[in-house]
Amino acid sequence: MTELRDPFARAVAVTGIGAITSLGRGVAENWRRLTAGESGIRRISRFPTEGLRTQIAGCVDFMDVDPVTIPALSRAMAEAVTDEAVAASGIAEDGAIDGDLFLAAPPIEHDWDSRFDLLDTVDPGGGPYARGAGAAGTDETLPWHREFLNGSLADRLAERHGCTGSPITLTTACASGASAIQLGVESIRRGERPAALCIGTDGSINSESLIRFALLSALSTKNDPPEQAAKPFSRNRDGFVMAEGAAALVLEHPGHAKARGAPVLGYILGCGEAADTFHRTRSNPDGGAIIRSMAGAIADAGLTPEDIGYINAHGTGTPENDKMEYLGITEVFGAGRERLAVSSNKSMIGHTLTAAGAVEAVATVQALREGVLPPTINYREPDPNIELDVVPNEARTQTVEFALSNSFGFGGQNVSLVLGAAG
Amino acid sequence: MTDREVCITGYGLLSPLGETPAARWAALDDPAAWRARIDEAATAPFPIHTVGDYELEAQVPRPGDRRAMGPMMQYGAYAAGLALDMAGLKDDADLLQRTHMIVASGGGERDLELDRRILEGASGRDNRDEWITAQMADGLRPTLFLAQLPNLFAGNISIVHKVAGSSRTFMGEEAAGADALRIAHRRLAAGQGDIFLVGAAFAAARPDIQLSYNAGGMLLRGGFADLWSRPDAGICFGAAGAFLVLESRESAAARGVAVRALLRGVESDRTDRRAGDPATTARRQLEKLGIGPVGPETAILSGASGAGAATGITAAERAMLEDLAAGAPVRGTAQAVGHAVEAAFLQNVILAAACVERGEIFAPLSPGAPVEAAGAGPIGRVLVTGWGHVRGEALALVEGAG
Numbered sequence: 105m106t107e108l109r110d111p112f113a114r115a116v117a118v119t120g121i122g123a124i125t126s127l128g129r130g131v132a133e134n135w136r137r138l139t140a141g142e143s144g145i146r147r148i149s150r151f152p153t154e155g156l157r158t159q160i161a162g163c164v165d166f167m168d169v170d171p172v173t174i175p176a177l178s179r180a181m182a183e184a185v186t187d188e189a190v191a192a193s194g195i196a197e198d199g200a201i202d203g204d205l206f207l208a209a210p211p212i213e214h215d216w217d218s219r220f221d222l223l224d225t226v227d228p229g230g231g232p233y234a235r236g237a238g239a240a241g242t243d244e245t246l247p248w249h250r251e252f253l254n255g256s257l258a259d260r261l262a263e264r265h266g267c268t269g270s271p272i273t274l275t276t277a278c279a280s281g282a283s284a285i286q287l288g289v290e291s292i293r294r295g296e297r298p299a300a301l302c303i304g305t306d307g308s309i310n311s312e313s314l315i316r317f318a319l320l321s322a323l324s325t326k327n328d329p330p331e332q333a334a335k336p337f338s339r340n341r342d343g344f345v346m347a348e349g350a351a352a353l354v355l356e357h358p359g360h361a362k363a364r365g366a367p368v369l370g371y372i373l374g375c376g377e378a379a380d381t382f383h384r385t386r387s388n389p390d391g392g393a394i395i396r397s398m399a400g401a402i403a404d405a406g407l408t409p410e411d412i413g414y415i416n417a418h419g420t421g422t423p424e425n426d427k428m429e430y431l432g433i434t435e436v437f438g439a440g441r442e443r444l445a446v447s448s449n450k451s452m453i454g455h456t457l458t459a460a461g462a463v464e465a466v467a468t469v470q471a472l473r474e475g476v477l478p479p480t481i482n483y484r485e486p487d488p489n490i491e492l493d494v495v496p497n498e499a500r501t502q503t504v505e506f507a508l509s510n511s512f513g514f515g516g517q518n519v520s521l522v523l524g525a526a527g
Numbered sequence: 528m529t530d531r532e533v534c535i536t537g538y539g540l541l542s543p544l545g546e547t548p549a550a551r552w553a554a555l556d557d558p559a560a561w562r563a564r565i566d567e568a569a570t571a572p573f574p575i576h577t578v579g580d581y582e583l584e585a586q587v588p589r590p591g592d593r594r595a596m597g598p599m600m601q602y603g604a605y606a607a608g609l610a611l612d613m614a615g616l617k618d619d620a621d622l623l624q625r626t627h628m629i630v631a632s633g634g635g636e637r638d639l640e641l642d643r644r645i646l647e648g649a650s651g652r653d654n655r656d657e658w659i660t661a662q663m664a665d666g667l668r669p670t671l672f673l674a675q676l677p678n679l680f681a682g683n684i685s686i687v688h689k690v691a692g693s694s695r696t697f698m699g700e701e702a703a704g705a706d707a708l709r710i711a712h713r714r715l716a717a718g719q720g721d722i723f724l725v726g727a728a729f730a731a732a733r734p735d736i737q738l739s740y741n742a743g744g745m746l747l748r749g750g751f752a753d754l755w756s757r758p759d760a761g762i763c764f765g766a767a768g769a770f771l772v773l774e775s776r777e778s779a780a781a782r783g784v785a786v787r788a789l790l791r792g793v794e795s796d797r798t799d800r801r802a803g804d805p806a807t808t809a810r811r812q813l814e815k816l817g818i819g820p821v822g823p824e825t826a827i828l829s830g831a832s833g834a835g836a837a838t839g840i841t842a843a844e845r846a847m848l849e850d851l852a853a854g855a856p857v858r859g860t861a862q863a864v865g866h867a868v869e870a871a872f873l874q875n876v877i878l879a880a881a882c883v884e885r886g887e888i889f890a891p892l893s894p895g896a897p898v899e900a901a902g903a904g905p906i907g908r909v910l911v912t913g914w915g916h917v918r919g920e921a922l923a924l925v926e927g928a929g
Binding site: 151152154155156209211212213214216219220222223226227228229230231232233234235240241242243245246248249250252253254255256258259262263269270271272273274275276277283287290291293294296311312315316318319320377378379380381382383384385393513514515516517 | 568569570571572573595628633634635637639640642643645646649656657659660661663664667669672673675676677678679681682683685686689690691692693694695696697698699700702703705706709710713714717719732734735737738739740741742743744745746748760795796797799915917918919921
């Protein structure tokens with residue numbers, strides 16, 4: 105039996121996008137610099153890094169936030185990219201969005217400064233935080249509760265844009281942004297609501313988070329020069345570079361978008377996901393979950409691997425990730441990998457962690473729209489064991505109809521999205 | 528296309544009430560049993576409900592797996608194992624490959640011993656930031672701090688129990704638990720998956736969380752007090768691990784597994800509590816669930832947190848219940864199990880499944896409270912409320928398998 109192939113039968117339209125990375129604010133500025141092959145990686149100035157092996161990151165230091173805390177910076181970026189995406193889509197011209205909100209955000213914890221401030225006034229109870237007689241909270245300390253709840257940011261975003269329903273905050277580690285998009289696609293396909301606001305944000309570079317990832321030997325230690333540290337698919341790659349950023353996508357049922365004459369920037373055609381049960385930080389050597397994720401997304405889109413022209417890779421630049429992603433691509437695409445273009449935005453903007461899936465989906469939408477593939481920079485020493493066209497060092501003008509965007513994370517998280525050009 | 532029926536084919540609950548369904552039921556009818564699990568000393572001045580000793584090894588046999596988790600993740604991995612056991616999914620690699628996991632987590636778990644050393648040593652230092660950085664660089668252990676990643680809650684369950692379909696972690700307090708159940712229910716009803724493992728866990732003795740909730744003026748201080756008559760700061764945390772296996776009727780029938788109860792619907796919304804009234808939301812949710820007047824055959828398990836004047840929400844929920852469900856037996860379960868935040872709603876859905884399996888409701892947990900006064904006869908269905916202490920209003924409907 106021949107199955108009818110119609111990749112647009114269950115397509116979800118992208119009608120608005122917004123982005124912030126260390127390269128700058130807004131989709132246009134980011135796209136200009138991504139296609140110019142520029143790097144946003146710099147020495148960290150936010151906190152002292154003496155004695156740390158990694159002293160570089162893709163910090164977003166241009167938002168109006170003081171002091172910089174994880175919730176404050178994550179919120180400022182999320183609000184800015186959401187405003188940009190919603191304005192571009194024109195969906196909120198009536199003042200509210202009839203859609204769900206899915207926010208990929210880092211877990212909110214008190215940083216050390218706020219922890220000390222609070223402990224000077226508020227009793228944490230017995231145990232390791234006990235400091236003798238402390239007081240109950242007051243109206244003055246109430247904001248320290250609200251601000252540091254995991255659900256507060258999504259709550260505020262939903263209120264700002266009049267989204268209906270209960271806003272969902274989620275994490276699938278470094279696949280979170282893609283998971284937010286997948287939840288939006290599923291919701292629209294179920295016909296519950298005609299639209300969804302899918303956002304990823306991550307402003308969590310502080311000394312503690314940097315140390316934590318460094319301890320896993322996950323980070324590049326090539327501090328000098330910073331812009332050359334992220335080297336996906338290179339033989340001398342030595343880890344990823346932590347980074348901050350945010351991106352938002354307005355998703356809509358195509359019929360809804362058409363009825364209101366909205367601009368369609370591209371389509372999400374398929375989603376795939378799989379959990380790896382092998383190890384907390386390593387993929388199963390057989391690449392099984394990565395393969396299921398990519399193959400699942402392509403099948404969900406009603407396509408075959410031959411249809412895919414470009415992969416926006418997870419491409420972190422860790423020895424392990426790039427090897428396993430290549431294995432997965434080889435298994436799914438076979439000999440067809442030779443005609444694929446595969447590039448990593450992380451070579452320029454670093455790894456925006458929770459936001460990465462959303463940031464890179466926006467970059468993929470742009471690639472399909474503009475007919476330009478962003479490069480993998482710092483590709484000077486090809487890894488002979490990774491035989492891929494990585495769009496080395498310079499952007500390439502190339503029209504692509506269908507693209508795959510990969511996001512993989514610690515804890516066995518694997519999510520892949522298939523995107524299609526608006527045509 | 529009509530919605531598919533959503534069945535509960537397994538559940539696992541680690542709670543202050545004991546582990547087996549029989550022990551739980553006995554404890555719900557015996558105030559002395561759950562009162563014995565209230566610990567007023569461990570995190571004084573804040574009393575907490577504890578789960579007591581349990582045999583983690585039975586569900587997490589490898590020592591390395593146990594070491595990689597803090598108490599919250601251990602509760603979850605344990606309860607998830609119980610749920611998979613009951614649903615007959617354990618060790619069935621083919622089915623587990625198609626099992627989708629959605630969990631709610633309050634974040635990861637910190638290395639509290641390291642925090643203690645830093646807090647003790649940092650005071651009075653001029654170069655505090657540099658000193659803390661050095662302490663963390665020396666003191667953090669990779670195996671332990673991985674537990675600080677909230678998605679490792681689900682990740683550990685994938686590793687321990689081989690759940691390989693997918694895993695997603697929701698954060699955001701009470702609403703995260705309700706939304707995990709809502710999304711799984713909707714996906715099942717619409718055919719976006721056939722088997723789901725949904726769960727959450729909460730550790731009550733968490734100074735970092737207590738610090739934050741006390742800053743909000745939320746925590747019950749001093750001795751234990753009855754849920755519906757607590758002072759302004761009235762949340763008493765309770766430890767829990769709560770997991771459910773949800774399955775389409777077709778899937779349950781095809782593999783011949785017993786259906787414990789039906790999950791008829793889950794509604795979850797956000798009310799602007801400054802401008803709007805959560806009771807209006809509840810009324811709309813009852814309509815969506817197809818519920819007319821709530822009579823005595825419908826029991827209500829309330830997830831009221833106990834949060835008092837800071838939010839006014841416990842009193843608001845009590846008023847809503849007295850208005851919309853005057854004839855129905857209401858039980859505020861936080862009285863017996865404490866408030867388990869992300870796990871509270873799911874814990875009550877599991878207790879609801881037990882109620883409809885037995886066709887009865889346990890005795891009032893707060894006997895003096897008028898809201899729990901309505902008499903109880905045979906029970907055909909249970910409504911579960913989940914009004915978060917600052918945000919989110921949820922309602923689930925559980926019915927007998929028939």
